Amino acid sequence: MFLIIVKTEEEIAKKLWKMLDGLELTPGVYLTWAPREKIVKSVDAIKKDVIKRWEEEGKGPLFEAAVLELTEEQYKEVRPLARGVVEKIATAMLEEMERLLEKMRSGKDRSLSGWYRDLAKRYERLINITLALDIEPTVMGKLKDKWREVTLEAGRRLRKS
Incomplete structure (x- = not known):
């Protein structure tokens, strides 16, 4: 089980979330059971999109993400x-x-x-x-x-x- 914490625009967070299976606990905090590889691939795809926007437009959204693997106790x-x-x-x-x-x-x-x-x-x-x-x-x-x-x-x- 993974906890993903995302700080970005709502539109970008939704785009990331559509790539993964899981549950939004609160805005920007997601619980997922997707494999780590899929999570990393999805986060990287969003990062590339954000970077591309910055390069093309000279400005763009903020995107920060933390992926935490939860222990059974957590x-x-x-x-x-x-x-x-x-x-x-x-x-x-x-x-x-x-x-x-x-x-x-x-x-x-x-x-x-x-x-x-x-x-x-x-x-x-x-x-x-x-x-x-x-x-x-x-x-x-x-x-x-x-x-x-x-x-x-x-x-x-x-x-x-």
Whole structure:
């Protein structure tokens, strides 16, 4: 497990984060289980982009990164923070699933497939995070049940189309 601390513009931090699997604990602080080689490669790619911008424009963003490999003991100390972040994401996603389900059942809006696909991708990512970090807050049970409901409703909508 690695803790990555990044000091840069939000846009650049997001670009780095898209290259890695993990969880943003707070802005600029990420927990990842990606292999060290992938982390180093991703950080180096961002550095090259930043340097290129400085060379081309004569100015550019600040980019500083620290990659810390956590011991088992250190991870245990960070784990409650990760659990809280996962719980917050899961709770928000549960509310979003409720809204999507409501829209699907109302039958008024036919263009919900994009929303459904986006939610499916984020749901899968959250499940992967809980598995990788061995964290499963109580809200995850409700979330899984709600996802089954959403998936069944989406299936019904497809059959009707």
